[in-house]
Amino acid sequence: MQSGQRPKYLNLMQIRLPLPGIVSIAHRISGVLMFLAIPFIAYMLHVVVRDEAGFLEIRTLMDNIIIKLALFVLIWSLLHHLFAGIRYLLIDFDVGVDKPTARASAAVVMAAAIVSAVITGVLLI
Numbered sequence: 001m002q003s004g005q006r007p008k009y010l011n012l013m014q015i016r017l018p019l020p021g022i023v024s025i026a027h028r029i030s031g032v033l034m035f036l037a038i039p040f041i042a043y044m045l046h047v048v049v050r051d052e053a054g055f056l057e058i059r060t061l062m063d064n065i066i067i068k069l070a071l072f073v074l075i076w077s078l079l080h081h082l083f084a085g086i087r088y089l090l091i092d093f094d095v096g097v098d099k100p101t102a103r104a105s106a107a108v109v110m111a112a113a114i115v116s117a118v119i120t121g122v123l124l125i
């Protein structure tokens, strides 16, 4: 191999990821977070409908700031995953594949997920 053809050393910390890349990683992270949360959410649902004491137990738990924060992250995860998932399904059908549209739709997904997560969080948590 000649010196000009040597593989480049890629420093991942120095690569500036474009917005569609950030949306993509966040889509994967949000999917994994929701998957990991299933047992906890299922257990909370089981306890909250069990009896009055269970309902009060979960209500008290919901006063905890860490639980509130975790729920907010889960709400964002679902919304980001939903919006980004719809974006990917459209791209699969060749809708919005060109670079400017892909960048714009990534920004829309990012903003829509954050704004709707904040609104849902304020209303529900």
Ligand code: HEM
Pocket: 027, 028, 030, 031, 032, 034, 035, 078, 081, 082, 085, 086, 088, 089
């Ligand atoms: C809300 C409606 C949802 C939509 C529209 C949706 C859409 C999608 C799409 C299109 C993909 C494939 C992305 C790709 O091509 O790389 C995907 C991947 C995935 N989804 Fe969903 N999804 C939804 C809900 C969920 C839920 C509720 C969970 C978890 C409980 C979940 C977990 C995952 C995981 C783990 C992946 C793989 C991520 C990766 O490998 O990058 N999804 N989703």
